Amino acid sequence: MTGIKYDGNKPDMYLLPPLATLEVGKVLTYGAIKYSPDNWRRLDKLQERYTSAALRHLLADMAGEEEDEETDLSHIAHAICCLMFKLEDKLIAKSEEERLRESKRNEHRESDIPAGPRYFR
Helix, strand or coil, rough: CCCCCCCCCCCCHHHCCCCCCCHHHHHHHHHHCCCCCCCCHHCCCCHHHHHHHHHHHHHHHHCCCCEEECCCHHHHHHHHHHHHHHHHHHHHHHHHHHHHHHHHHHHCCCCHHHHHHCEEE
């Protein structure tokens, strides 16, 4: 007997590089312990602050400093984490915008307008 799984249009998550993903997970774990798991979501000027943090980590790596002094974790993993926060924030905002646009479209469907004379042609 052969099983069936309908996942043809889903992302192939196994493509994520495992060692790099693990390093980013270590950075996330460090931050969750130091602050709280979702603290990053509550920052004012999140986009600007995480852009700055990602660039600081990348510049430190480019200057030859492989590991962050505080965490002893890869500067590149820190930068990726910052970029993931930025991406998540943008994707959530885009999703909310699309949801609001959809609800506005559905508010005034023609089928909801009562039958009778049309005053606005």
